[in-house]
Amino acid sequence: MLELKVNGRIHSVDVEPEMPLLWVLRDHLNLHGAKYGCGISLCGACTVHVDGVAVRSCSLPVASVAHKEIVTIEGLSQHGLHRIQQAWIENQVPQCGYCQTGMIMTAAALLAKNPQPTDADIDATMTNLCRCGTYARVRQAIHSAAGAPATRANAAKS
Amino acid sequence: MAFILSRRQFLKASAAVGGGLALEFSFPLSSADAEGATGTTEVNAWVVIHTDERVVVRIARSEMGQGSYTALAQLVAEELECDWSKVSAEFASPNEHIRRNRIWGSMSTGGSNGVRSSQDYVRKAGAGARAMLVQAAAARWDVPVRECTVARGVISHRPTLRTLRYGQVAAAAAQLAPPAQVKLRDASDWTIAGKPVQRLDIPDKVRGKPVFGVDVALPGMLHASIAQCPVFGGKLKSVDAHAAEKMRGVKKVLREDGYVAVVADSWWRANEALKKLDIEWDPGANGSASNESIAAMLREGLADPGLPQARKQGDVGAALASAATVIEAEYHSPYLNHATLEPQTCTAWFRPDGFLEVWTSTQNAEASMAAAAKAAGLPLEQVEVHKMMLGGGFGRRGAPQDFVTQGVTIAKAMRGTPVKMMWSREEDMQHGYYRPASLVRMKAGLSAQGKLVALHARIACPSILAVLQPGRNTSGVDFTAVRTLSDMPYTVPHQQIDYAMRNGHVPVGFWRAPGQQNGFYRECFIDELAAAAGKDPVEFRLGMLNEGDKNRLVLEAATRAAGWGTPLASDVHRGVALVNGFGSYAAIVAEVSVSAKGELKVHRIVLAIDSGYVVNPDTCRAQAESNVVYGLGSILYQENNVKDGRIVESNFHDFRLPQISEMPKVETVLVPTGGFWGGHGEPGILPLTAAVCNAIFAATGKRIRSLPLTHHDLRKV
Numbered sequence: 101m102l103e104l105k106v107n108g109r110i111h112s113v114d115v116e117p118e119m120p121l122l123w124v125l126r127d128h129l130n131l132h133g134a135k136y137g138c139g140i141s142l143c144g145a146c147t148v149h150v151d152g153v154a155v156r157s158c159s160l161p162v163a164s165v166a167h168k169e170i171v172t173i174e175g176l177s178q179h180g181l182h183r184i185q186q187a188w189i190e191n192q193v194p195q196c197g198y199c200q201t202g203m204i205m206t207a208a209a210l211l212a213k214n215p216q217p218t219d220a221d222i223d224a225t226m227t228n229l230c231r232c233g234t235y236a237r238v239r240q241a242i243h244s245a246a247g248a249p250a251t252r253a254n255a256a257k258s
Numbered sequence: 259m260a261f262i263l264s265r266r267q268f269l270k271a272s273a274a275v276g277g278g279l280a281l282e283f284s285f286p287l288s289s290a291d292a293e294g295a296t297g298t299t300e301v302n303a304w305v306v307i308h309t310d311e312r313v314v315v316r317i318a319r320s321e322m323g324q325g326s327y328t329a330l331a332q333l334v335a336e337e338l339e340c341d342w343s344k345v346s347a348e349f350a351s352p353n354e355h356i357r358r359n360r361i362w363g364s365m366s367t368g369g370s371n372g373v374r375s376s377q378d379y380v381r382k383a384g385a386g387a388r389a390m391l392v393q394a395a396a397a398r399w400d401v402p403v404r405e406c407t408v409a410r411g412v413i414s415h416r417p418t419l420r421t422l423r424y425g426q427v428a429a430a431a432a433q434l435a436p437p438a439q440v441k442l443r444d445a446s447d448w449t450i451a452g453k454p455v456q457r458l459d460i461p462d463k464v465r466g467k468p469v470f471g472v473d474v475a476l477p478g479m480l481h482a483s484i485a486q487c488p489v490f491g492g493k494l495k496s497v498d499a500h501a502a503e504k505m506r507g508v509k510k511v512l513r514e515d516g517y518v519a520v521v522a523d524s525w526w527r528a529n530e531a532l533k534k535l536d537i538e539w540d541p542g543a544n545g546s547a548s549n550e551s552i553a554a555m556l557r558e559g560l561a562d563p564g565l566p567q568a569r570k571q572g573d574v575g576a577a578l579a580s581a582a583t584v585i586e587a588e589y590h591s592p593y594l595n596h597a598t599l600e601p602q603t604c605t606a607w608f609r610p611d612g613f614l615e616v617w618t619s620t621q622n623a624e625a626s627m628a629a630a631a632k633a634a635g636l637p638l639e640q641v642e643v644h645k646m647m648l649g650g651g652f653g654r655r656g657a658p659q660d661f662v663t664q665g666v667t668i669a670k671a672m673r674g675t676p677v678k679m680m681w682s683r684e685e686d687m688q689h690g691y692y693r694p695a696s697l698v699r700m701k702a703g704l705s706a707q708g709k710l711v712a713l714h715a716r717i718a719c720p721s722i723l724a725v726l727q728p729g730r731n732t733s734g735v736d737f738t739a740v741r742t743l744s745d746m747p748y749t750v751p752h753q754q755i756d757y758a759m760r761n762g763h764v765p766v767g768f769w770r771a772p773g774q775q776n777g778f779y780r781e782c783f784i785d786e787l788a789a790a791a792g793k794d795p796v797e798f799r800l801g802m803l804n805e806g807d808k809n810r811l812v813l814e815a816a817t818r819a820a821g822w823g824t825p826l827a828s829d830v831h832r833g834v835a836l837v838n839g840f841g842s843y844a845a846i847v848a849e850v851s852v853s854a855k856g857e858l859k860v861h862r863i864v865l866a867i868d869s870g871y872v873v874n875p876d877t878c879r880a881q882a883e884s885n886v887v888y889g890l891g892s893i894l895y896q897e898n899n900v901k902d903g904r905i906v907e908s909n910f911h912d913f914r915l916p917q918i919s920e921m922p923k924v925e926t927v928l929v930p931t932g933g934f935w936g937g938h939g940e941p942g943i944l945p946l947t948a949a950v951c952n953a954i955f956a957a958t959g960k961r962i963r964s965l966p967l968t969h970h971d972l973r974k975v
Contacts, residue, residue, distance in 0.1 A: 116506065123526035127481065132473040133466025135649070136525075137599050138683045142910040145599060173466030181464070188464045192456060192876055195884055196323030197463030198470060198599045198649030223919035229910060231599045231650050232323045233887030235921035237880070 102166050106131065107175025117163030121155075122146045124162045125172060133173035133201045137229070144228030147202035148172045154209035173201040176208060184208045187245035195232035203228045207242050216246050299428035301390060302436060303350070303361045304334055304383035307428035311411060313340045316350040318362035319372040320621050321459055322651030323884070324939045325877035326372030328457045330380055332873055333373070336451040337384030337443060340411040340424060347458050352623040353642040365623040368656045368768055370840035370937020373873055377935055385440035387431070394430035395422045445871055445932065454876035459647065471619030471646040472680055474605040480509055482668050482679040483529035486517040486689050489541035489903035490763050494518060498536035505531045512671050519668050525680055544763040544903040552762050552900055556697035559718030559758025566734035568717075568744035572752030574703075577712035581703025585790050587783055589700070590964040591775040592897035593764055594693035595905075597913060600649020601686040604665025606630070607676035614641045615676075616666060619648040621656035629659035633666035652888070653768035657726040658691045687913055688905040691767025692898055694720040694739065698779045703752075708791030710784075710802060712752035715743045717776070720766045721759045734759060738768070742776035742837055742944070747809040748784075748802035764900060770888055771839065771940035774947075778965070781835035781948030786961060795834050795952065796822055808868050809838055812845040812929060816866035819927045820847035827851075830861060833953030837944035842869040842936030848922075848949035852957045856973035860890065860920075860950060866927040869936035875928055878938045882926040885942030890916050893947050895966045 101112045106129060113128050125131045125148070137145035139158050146158040149171040176182045181189070184207050194200040203226065210217055210225045217225070222239055230238070297309040306314040315334045321327035331347045350362045363379055364371075388408060395413040396403045399420060407414050411424045445452060462469050487493060497518050499511040507527035512519040518537055522528035559565075578584055605617040614634045620626040626643045634641065643662075648655060655661075661681070669677040681689070696719035703712035721736035735757045737744070744755045788798035796817050803810040813836045817823075822832065829851040836845040849862040865882045872878055895914045899906040907913040951962040958972055 119524075119526055123524055127524035127526065130475055132468040132470075132475065135470075135600070136472065136680070136683075137601075138910050140683075140909055140911070143599065143915075185464045189456065189460055192460060192880065194323075194457075194460050194463045195325070195880060196599070196648060196650045197459070200463055201466040204464060223917075226918045229599070229915045229917065231597060231652075231888070231915060233884035233921075234880075235887065235916075235918040236883055236924060238918060239921075 102162060104162070104166060104170060105168065106170045107172060113162070115162060118161045121148070121157040121160045121162050121165055121170070125157065131172050131174050135198055135201065137199065142229065143199065143202075144206060145199045145202040147205040147228065149205060149209055152209065152212060154206045173205060176205070182208060184211065184241070184245045187241040191237050191241040191244060193234050193237040193241050195234055199228055199230045200234070203230065203234075203238055207238070207245070211242065211246060217242060299432050301387040301428055301432050302383055303358070304380060305338060305387040307424050309425045309428075311341065311344050311423055311425040313338065313345045313411070313424070315345060315347045316362065317347050318350045318355070318365045319376065320365070320367040320623065320645060320648060320651065322367070322621065322648035322655075324372060324881060325457060325874060326367070327459050328455065329373050329873040329877060330376065331458060332451045332453075332455060333377055333381050334384035336448055337381045338388050339408045342450045342455060344411065345458075349645040351642065352627050352645065353639070355624070356627065356638045366625070366656060367621040367651070368653055370842070370939040370941065372939070374841050374935035374937050381442050382440055385442055386436045389437040389440055390431040390434045391424050391427055393434055394427040398422065398427065398430065451873050452871070452875070454874060457877065469647040470600055470649050471603040471605070471617060472600055472649070472678075474617040474646065474678055476605070476607060476676040479605070479676040479678055480521050480523060480672060481525040481528050482519045482521045482677050483525060483532045483682060484517050484519040484664060484679065484685065485532055485535065485537060486685060487539045487541070488688060489539065489545050490765060491544050492516065492539050492541040492903070495538040495540040497538070502531040502534040505534065510671065511535070512668055514667060517664065519664070519679070521668065521672060521677060525678070529682060541903055547763055547903045548901050549899050552695060552764070553697070555760045555762055556695070556718035556758075559760040560697060560699050560716050562758050565716065565756040565758050567754060568735045568740035568757045569753055569755040571754070572712070574712045574714040574752045574754040577752035578701060578703045578714065581711055582706040583704040583790060584701065585704070585787055586699070586701045587786060587961075587963060589698045589779040589782065591696050591778065592899070592965065593695045594769055594892055594896055595687055595690040595898050595907070595913060596650070596652040596654035596769055597687070597915065598648070598650030598652060598654055601681040601683060602655070602661035603678065603680040604661045605676060605678040606666045606669035608634070608669055608673045610674060612640065614666065615644065616641065616662065617644040617646055618662055618665065619646050619655055620659070620662070621648065621651045621653070622659075625657065625659050626662045629662040630666045633663045634670060652770045653772065654691060656768065658765075658767055683910070684908045687908050691725070691765045693769030693775070694722065694766040696720075696739070696775055698743075698776070700779065700783045702783065702787050704787060704791050708793055710748065710750050710787055713746075713750050714754045716756045716758065717743065718758040718760050720761045720764070722766050722768060722772055724759065724761055725766055726768070738772040740776070741773040742839065743780050746780065747807055747838060748799070749804060750802065763903070771943045773839075774940075774944050777835065777837040777944040778947035778951065781837060781945060782951050782961070782963070785833070785948070785952040785955065799834075799836060808843045808931060809836055809845070811931065812836065812843045812866040812868050815927050815929045816845040816847050816864050819866065819925060820849070820864035822847060831953050831956035833949045833951065833956055835945035835948035835952060838941070839944050840937040840940045841934065842867055842938065842941040844941040844945050846945040846949035848946075848953040850950060850953040850957055852954065852972045854973065856971055858894070858954065858967060858972060860922040862923045862925065863946070863949070864925045864927065865942055866929055867938070867941060868929045868931050869938055869941070870930055870932055870934035872928050872930045878928055879926040881938040882942045883924045885940070886924050886946060887916055887921060889943040889946035890920065890922070893950055893965055893967060894920070895968045897966050
């Protein structure tokens with residue numbers, strides 16, 4: 101049995117150590133926010149946080165993240181919406197929405213590390229793929245979230 | 259006794275985080291028994307009103323990001339005159355649709371039709387419900403209907419200062435006969451439609467709620483991954499499943515005609531076991547097909563002397579013979595996968611009572627119903643398709659329902675147990691219904707004054723309709739293969755468009771704006787002709803467009819907004835193109851630069867579009883941005899090559915999607931002129947490729963006549 105700490109809760113999972121974290125989340129813990137898009141760490145739809153760092157869970161063996169702090173979109177904010185999620189709504193970012201949870205997780209990790217990212221920072225970090233073309237609004241939402249004062253709940257997280 | 263798990267309840271159940279899954283079941287609601295049990299009333303098929311004033315609008319079309327889910331609700335709410343803040347939407351049940359004699363019209367979602375082809379009847383449904391609600395209030399007060407007014411879901415009788423809310427009279431209204439005739443509101447009076455209201459689907463999407471087909475979770479559900487014969491049309495010869503069957507969690511290895519499926523207790527386990535199968539395929543007749551054989555097939559088509567004509571006007575032969583200048587060029591495009599980010603998926607459950615439930619990401623729920631019923635051997639009434647949000651569609655999930663047939667076939671072998679099938683990205687890349695590859699030769703004649711007098715095009719292109727609508731009589735001409743060339747708005751006296759239907763073995767399908775490659779050909783060739791005539795590309799086009807032609811209006815709107823003719827930074831160059839389609843008119847001015855190393859940067863796209871009416875301007879702008887990125891990938895680097903009968907590319911490393919750093923600034927100029935309803939999901943892509951390639955010519959002097967650009971050296975010579 102492996103112990104996983106996801107969104108603040110400890111889960112015991114009986115899975116192969118090499119099973120990618122994504123599939124433990126989706127098929128064993130019933131957390132469907134992280135998506136499968138490519139399975140080879142290219143698209144970023146599977147992005148979650150491990151110890152505060154945005155990682156692509158489709159290629160990450162679950163054994164490598166045992167006892168680490170794993171946060172998925174479902175646990176991004178304990179109280180209401182994270183300011184990034186709010187910015188995503190204000191800027192009407194998603195279209196189909198499939199890549200968006202990964203985008204949001206990448207953006208949240210970026211802002212936690214770099215509260216005022218430049219366009220170049222965004223270009224370098226936001227390498228998640230979107231087939232619908234939400235990129236301009238992703239950029240706009242990150243800038244607007246960076247400019248907005250953090251709420252108490254969010255300040256505590258970042 | 260039949261029970262149906264409603265999508266709403268299913269979502270509620272499967273959203274339970276980490277705490278197991280508690281499913282709730284409900285009896286199907288119909289208009290007769292809905293009220294009382296739940297406090298809701300179906301006023302008519304489209305409008306459900308709760309006693310607490312919440313309004314639920316039923317949506318028959320699918321939502322794949324294009325925004326129809328919200329726009330259609332806006333149109334209904336506009337006519338209903340309800341309080342928009344209390345409006346939500348839900349998908350209409352396809353099973354109920356069948357049982358109620360297809361009461362929700364078309365469920366097909368393609369061709370940029372979501373809003374434009376249903377706007378009339380959904381608005382009438384909203385207006386009809388409003389009339390019934392007012393009539394019910396008037397009856398309760400015993401006053402004439404004409405003395406009642408409505409604002410934001412509140413009916414008032416001014417003379418007596420009485421009010422009733424919709425929720426208070428919905429039950430009585432539902433008992434009334436629908437009005438025979440309703441008057442629709444004029445667009446100039448709209449307060450909900452025409453406004454950039456926030457999309458109804460976005461809050462769930464930013465929370466990561468399980469809204470997509472791949473997110474379905476049911477008690478005891480198993481997972482399936484499949485391997486299809488890599489050569490289209492090939493068959494399974496043999497499979498050694500010895501090793502796979504012993505792997506952890508594996509429940510079954512299913513052998514079908516053209517594929518093998520592994521069913522396991524998680525998708526990863528199913529897919530890992532799939533990789534361990536030792537499969538021998540029989541490639542059939544297509545095992546040696548290649549890019550070269552396909553190119554030869556298309557080239558043979560161009561040489562065919564007996565081709566049917568998609569258009570014939572005047573006498574191109576004579577006009578070309580007497581033209582002052584004759585220009586000829588050949589253009590080519592590759593096959594392209596839709597590459598929806600959510601791979602094809604279908605969950606199916608043969609219930610113990612004999613009913614089949616299917617959950618899938620579909621652009622056409624009726625087609626899904628038909629495919630599921632056929633694969634199951636059940637009547638349509640014994641099937642329900644739960645419409646999930648689509649992780650992209652772009653035409654892949656409408657006419658072809660291969661994934662539903664497979665999902666149901668797999669679940670049939672596991673009767674009683676729900677099975678969720680999902681394709682790997684590799685399967686998805688190699689088993690699409692591709693944008694057709696095509697080869698076009700165009701020949702044009704210019705008069706001594708530089709006027710285009712004759713255009714003769716020969717188009718060799720696989721037929722989408724031959725694959726997806728084989729019974730349809732096309733008289734040898736597939737309109738999706740010839741459009742934009744066969745229906746030019748330009749006043750060219752002599753035109754002839756010949757079509758060579760050369761189908762090959764690669765399945766082709768409706769890829770966003772089917773036929774859009776012809777916009778690339780036509781508008782780049784027009785640019786070549788303008789250059790040969792020594793004319794400005796905008797002036798050249800305007801000279802061939804009649805006064806009042808809406809193509810002319812969008813061309814002028816785009817060039818005005820882009821500042822056509824005004825100075826740019828020294829390394830930035832402009833290109834222009836114009837194409838109408840899917841009910842709308844679109845023109846683009848592209849600004850690009852090409853570095854000394856030959857690297858292209860697309861800086862700015864100005865897109866003007868006239869769709870007649872605009873229901874949600876923000877969504878329309880989003881669709882413009884979407885069309886630009888979707889098209890940009892195909893310009894820059896996307897192609898699907900064929901070798902040994904199969905698609906070469908397998909994932910996003912060799913079928914790249916643009917990243918955020920490549921996204922140009924997109925400026926959308928909405929110029930709705932009224933009087934017609936055009937689409938937004940596709941028209942924006944129509945002029946894109948040509949505008950960018952014409953800008954590349956302005957920057958480098960190089961004509962791009964085939965794509966993607968990875969095959970071209972853009973360095974200045």
